[in-house]
Amino acid sequence: MKASERAENAKDKEQEKIIIGVVGLGLMGCSISTCLLLAGHPVIAVAALPVDMEFAESRIRAHLSKSLEEGMTGERPEYYLENLRLTEDYGFLKPCGLVIECTMENLEIKKSVYQRIESQVSADALVASNTSAIPISILQQQTKCPERFFGLHWAEPSHTTRFLEIICGESSDPAKGEYLYETAWHWGKEPTLVRKDIRGFITNRLMYAMYREAFYLVENGYASVEDVDRACRNNPGYWMTLVGVFRWMDLTGVQSYHTVMKDLFPDLNSSTAVPKLIDDIVKAGGKGVSNAHGFYHYTAEEAKLWEETFKEFSYEIRKLALKYPADVVKKKLRKEKP
Ligand SMILES: NC(=O)c1ccc[n+]([C@@H]2O[C@H](COP(=O)([O-])OP(=O)(O)OC[C@H]3O[C@@H](n4cnc5c(N)ncnc54)[C@H](O)[C@@H]3O)[C@@H](O)[C@H]2O)c1
Numbered sequence: 049m050k051a052s053e054r055a056e057n058a059k060d061k062e063q064e065k066i067i068i069g070v071v072g073l074g075l076m077g078c079s080i081s082t083c084l085l086l087a088g089h090p091v092i093a094v095a096a097l098p099v100d101m102e103f104a105e106s107r108i109r110a111h112l113s114k115s116l117e118e119g120m121t122g123e124r125p126e127y128y129l130e131n132l133r134l135t136e137d138y139g140f141l142k143p144c145g146l147v148i149e150c151t152m153e154n155l156e157i158k159k160s161v162y163q164r165i166e167s168q169v170s171a172d173a174l175v176a177s178n179t180s181a182i183p184i185s186i187l188q189q190q191t192k193c194p195e196r197f198f199g200l201h202w203a204e205p206s207h208t209t210r211f212l213e214i215i216c217g218e219s220s221d222p223a224k225g226e227y228l229y230e231t232a233w234h235w236g237k238e239p240t241l242v243r244k245d246i247r248g249f250i251t252n253r254l255m256y257a258m259y260r261e262a263f264y265l266v267e268n269g270y271a272s273v274e275d276v277d278r279a280c281r282n283n284p285g286y287w288m289t290l291v292g293v294f295r296w297m298d299l300t301g302v303q304s305y306h307t308v309m310k311d312l313f314p315d316l317n318s319s320t321a322v323p324k325l326i327d328d329i330v331k332a333g334g335k336g337v338s339n340a341h342g343f344y345h346y347t348a349e350e351a352k353l354w355e356e357t358f359k360e361f362s363y364e365i366r367k368l369a370l371k372y373p374a375d376v377v378k379k380k381l382r383k384e385k386p
Contacts, residue, residue, distance in 0.1 A: 184217035
């Protein structure tokens with residue numbers, strides 16, 4: 049083994065000793081816990097509501113079983129579950145070096161959870177939120193020690209996706225942000241450090257610009273929901289696991305984008321209203337696949353199959369993504385050198 053590999057292994061072993069708390073064990077809390085267990089960490093998983101206790105273990109076990117079946121690990125779920133403490137007692141968070149809050153998107157609920165976390169953890173522990181959209185600068189104002197507070201924005205299912213945004217708020221200590229960024233590689237992520245807080249962070253800003261335009265096209269009769277989705281899947285969906293938007297423009301010719309922008313930007317939708325199409329669905333109780341009522345019509349069987357198909361796909365796309373990391377070309381060049 050080379051000295052550099054030995055150093056990497058030693059670093060991994062050091063990382064694995066860090067005990068991590070996850071508070072709130074809904075959809076994301078369970079997959080984040082799974083990711084951290086697979087990375088070798090002891091995990092203290094705190095049920096923010098009693099109902100979390102009913103489902104969390106079976107959800108995490110199912111993720112671990114599927115990870116074994118898909119070759120993400122050679123170990124059985126029991127191996128990892130020994131490292132998991134599932135509890136309603138915040139007191140077990142005391143030894144944690146990092147606690148990740150993963151409760152519903154509500155400032156008051158998150159604030160009360162931070163009080164409970166901070167009453168337990170040591171002064172040097174880090175605290176983070178998986179919020180999708182609440183600015184980190186606002187969330188950290190609800191804590192006693194804002195400088196140790198960060199956004200850790202995961203993508204579901206967190207144990208298969210390579211995505212993780214680490215967001216610094218106005219009062220976050222940048223050195224601690226760098227530390228989280230380094231740590232995230234050890235969790236199997238290709239992380240992004242957002243050095244200055246901005247609403248929606250990176251991917252939500254990009255995605256919501258696309259959602260707005262998609263609604264505009266459908267509501268104004270240019271294309272159907274199915275057609276917009278098909279175009280999306282087969283154009284950006286085709287290349288985005290390999291490259292991001294900037295590398296894509298490099299690959300396909302920067303000059304033509306420059307030309308198109310001049311004509312197209314003034315024509316794009318810039319409305320600030322919530323589109324009627326989604327408003328009507330939400331007001332009628334539609335949630336999407338979870339209650340078989342969304343932009344498409346589903347039978348109960350179809351809705352369930354979409355959920356299963358997404359799960360299956362997330363393991364497949366992970367395998368492909370691992371073959372094409374961000375530095376794929378640099379790696380090829382290193383291999384070719386004698
Ligand atoms: N679902 C996603 O794809 C996704 C992606 C990125 C970020 N997020 C963010 O992650 C967080 C959790 O989302 P989720 O999808 O896991 O939600 P979820 O509905 O599956 O789970 C929410 C959890 O919040 C807690 N909770 C609910 N009501 C509470 C209350 N009154 N008091 C205390 N705790 C309460 C419970 O632990 C519950 O399990 C949110 O901030 C969400 O915006 C979600």
